Amino acid sequence: MDVVVALSVAFLVFPFPSAAGALSPSYYDDNCPQHKSIVRSAVEKATSNDKTVPSALLRMHFHDCFIRGCDGSVLLDTKGKNRAEKDGPPNISLHAFYVIDNAKKALEAECPGVVSCADILAIAARDAIVVSGGPYWEVPNGRKDGRVSLASDTRQLPAPVSNxxxxxxxxxxxxxxxxxxxxxxxxxxxxxxxxxxxxxxxxxxxxxxxxxxxxxxxxxxxxxxxxxxxxxxxxxxxxxxxxxxxxxxxxxxxxxxxxxxxxxxxxxxxxxxxxxxxxxxxxxxxxxxxxxxxxMTKMSSLTGGEEIRRDCRVVN
Missing domain, CATH: 1.10.420.10 (Peroxidase, domain 2)
Incomplete structure (x- = not known):
């Protein structure tokens, strides 16, 4: 799908937002208080060089949340015979993954093993809106990263011909x-x-x-x-x-x-x-x-992960 929002007719199975109550804007205040400024810096720097970055990050977040919840599974690379979500047909045109990589690298230097890739992507999507002249809001955090990413699951993402x-x-x-x-x-x-x-x-x-x-x-x-x-x-x-x-x-x-x-x-x-x-x-x-x-707050509260990845492209 060549758009930001991804929808689907097929039924998706992932933990529903019973875990959403655990998400909080102050989740990292004690163990990584600089997390917001670090992600924002990565988004702003990338956008200054490529004006398509904000739309790419927003679309990436949607595509992540509509399969298994917002668990960063769209960030995982294909490994061996297992083709990951990012290599499924609707996601081939996704780009700007390096922005999340850069933010994660900086966060690991500041507070290793603390901030999930799923949270980085959710914050980056918000910052993408802000840098494009849209509204600011506090993003509730506390998502975990998923360990499953299947290109076949992208068939669940709706085509732009959906009624x-x-x-x-x-x-x-x-x-x-x-x-x-x-x-x-x-x-x-x-x-x-x-x-x-x-x-x-x-x-x-x-x-x-x-x-x-x-x-x-x-x-x-x-x-x-x-x-x-x-x-x-x-x-x-x-x-x-x-x-x-x-x-x-x-x-x-x-x-x-x-x-x-x-x-x-x-x-x-x-x-x-x-x-x-x-x-x-x-x-x-x-x-x-x-x-x-x-x-956006409602959608990004769909959770489904289980770990904090050290590298957003591979499971621990």
Whole structure:
């Protein structure tokens, strides 16, 4: 999936947030008080060199949490015949893992064996929002790192062709509501989408229409010029919204104008409740940011790990 939010129709099995009560913003105050500034420094330094880092970190966190909970399993490297999550088809385009590596190295020098990779990723995702002009919030910590990472599990991550029923089912299985779905989809305000993720809407849409009729015609025409029917340009695509380096509510405004990229975006207009939320967030950046923070905190409280890795790429 070439977007920030990953959803799934398949049922995921991991410890549900009964452990969430153990998470706390003050978790590392005594044993690693500098953890927030260390992670923030790694994110800011990387972003100064590569403006795509924030969207990459946010997407990485979503993809981590939607398989086995937020346990850092997306960070593990393939070993031997076991292909890890990061090598599954939906995750091939994930990047900026080095940011987490750099933060972990600095944290191990400061307070060895204390801060989990899962927590580093959750904090880095928050910092990615802040460095992009979005809201700050305190991230509850205390996650453990998982020891299982399977490329086959990435089939559970939804394709950008998901419909509203599939999206609501996926979120509901994780204790997330329709409001969480709409709020977290706002993460699409950051980043870039490859042609393969929206090709279904601009070529051979159905037997009647070549282009999805819900799409703004001039917007669709622009996408078709970038992504012809038999596109062979690797990494061709388009920005997710008109201000794709800034965390704002432009995504919702464009969605209402028929200028969304994915079927899963357009699906948010399919029910009165989700459409009303899209309109609300389009009209109020403050309402969107407040809902996004609440939903991010809720989602990132899905836990499932069991150790503190010394190296985020390998189990202990």
């Amino acid at each position: 509203i029923s599939q999206l609501k089912q996926s979120f509901g299985q994780k204790g997330l509501s329709a409001k969480d779905l709409v709020a977290l989809s706002g993460g699409h305000t950051l980043g870039f989408a490859h042609c393969s993720s929206f090709q279904n809407r601009i070529h051979n849409f159905n037997t009647t229409h070549d282009v999805d009729p819900t799409m703004n015609p001039s917007f669709a025409s622009g996408l078709r010029s970038v992504c012809p029917a038999h596109n062979k340009v690797r990494n061709a695509g388009a920005p997710l919204d008109s201000s794709n380096l800034i965390f704002d509510n432009a995504y919702y405004k464009l969605l209402l104008q028929g200028k969304s990229m994915f079927s899963s975006d357009q699906a948010l207009l399919a029910t009165p409740k989700t459409k009303a939320l899209v309109s609300k967030f389009a009209n109020s950046r403050k309402a969107f940011e407040r809902a996004f923070v609440n939903s």
